[in-house]
Amino acid sequence: MTERAPRIRVQRRPVHGVLLLDKPLGFSSNDALQKVKWLLRAEKAGHTGTLDPLASGVLPLCFGAATKFSQLQLDAPKTYEAMALLGVTTTTGDAEGEVLQRREVDPAQLTPERLAAVQAQFTGAIRQVPPMHSALKKDGKALYEYARAGVEVERPARDVEIYALNLALAQSEQAQPAIKIRVQCSKGTYIRTLGEDIGQALGCGAHLTFLRRVETGGIGVERCVTLAQLEAMTEEERLACVQPVQSLLAGHAVVTLNEQDAGRFLSGMRRRGPWPDAGAVAVYAEHPPALLGVAHARQGELIPDRLLSPLEIQQILQGPQGAPCGTEPPKTH
Structure with a gap:
């Protein structure tokens, strides 16, 4: 009997x-x-934020102290590109499901005017019924678990916002009529449901065959690295791809505190100063330059909201290999 090689502990x-x-x-x-x-x-x-296995694209991954600010990206507007095949509906709203119904599609009926009307119908505040094949929970169980068991449960409609929508007539790889969708939307929007609803509004039904997130919270896919690229890199190159924690705080006002105020702020104390009211403030120490956390400013008071720990700050300054790794705050204008 051959002995198993011992597992290497990472x-x-x-x-x-x-x-x-x-x-x-x-x-x-x-x-x-x-x-x-x-x-x-x-x-x-x-x-x-969850991105389906059948979808590709922008997925910011947070490590260490950055996980404290991941909600900012969860709440951010997102932009998707999708393809909806017309005339075929499925159990999941995408190509993974079983076909429910097939209908003839007359391309002559898909005029620019009709597409524009449907585009307008789904722009702005809309209501969506979440799909059964989703990770939403009911009674502590994900909806997709009910769906796999063949059970359909009632789901209340939810309000979402479609900030921008563009629909264009296209053809699938099988030369079947399809709609190319580009949409910027609020969090909680289901693009599979949007594709199904657009197909229903066009009178022929539809399901998604392609879905790609191209932007989230101002982060475009052109700034992203692929898994294959990461795997081909050296360890040092991978670490160089990790952007500083404060890259999540691009929309925040910036306040830099002296050593005395920085220590007190980090212990959760409010500070007084000549700061204008602001709902989102990134707070830094002056020396050594380091991100301390986020706060809001009201009536001259800087009020802590989410703080890094002293250990996290020390580790950031040292870097993952123990080498100095500065976190210079952005310049205030």
Whole structure:
């Protein structure tokens, strides 16, 4: 009987920052996160919103202290490109499901005027019924678990916002009529449901055959790295792809505190100063330059909201290999 080779235990380390991943097809968001976490040998990680295995595109991954600010990306507007095949509906709203119904599609009926009317119908505030094949929970169980068991449960409609929508007539690879969709939307929008609803409004039904997230919270897919690229890199190159924690705070006002005020702020104390009212403030120490956390300013008071720990700050300053790694705050204008 041959002996098994001993398993090599990965030595984890503190990594703090954000890696912008172009998630590949076939991976769940958590699969992609765990793969990158393993490649970086990171101790703590989280993603910023689920992207279906059949979807690709922008998935910011947060490590260490950056996980404290992942909600900012969860709440951010997102932009998708999708293809909806007309005339065929499925159980899941995408190509993975079983066909429910097939209908003839007359391309002559898909005039620019009709597409424009449907586009207007689904722009602005709309209501969606979440799909059964989704991770939403009911009685502690994900909806897709009910769906797999053949059980359909009632789902209340939800309000979402479609900030911009563009529909264009296209053809699938099988030369069947399809609609190319580009949409910028609020969090909680289901693009599969949007595709189904557009197909219903056109009178022929539809399901998604392609879905790609091209932007989230101002982060475009052109800034992302693929899993294949990461796997081909050296460890140092991978770490160089990790952007600093404060890259999540691009829309925040900036306040820099002296050593005395920085210490007190970090212990949760409010500080007084000549700061205008602001709902989102990134707070830095002057020396050594380091991100302390986020706050809001009201009537001359800087009020802590989410703070880094002294250990996290020390680890960020040292860098993952123990080398100095500065976190110079953005310049105030």
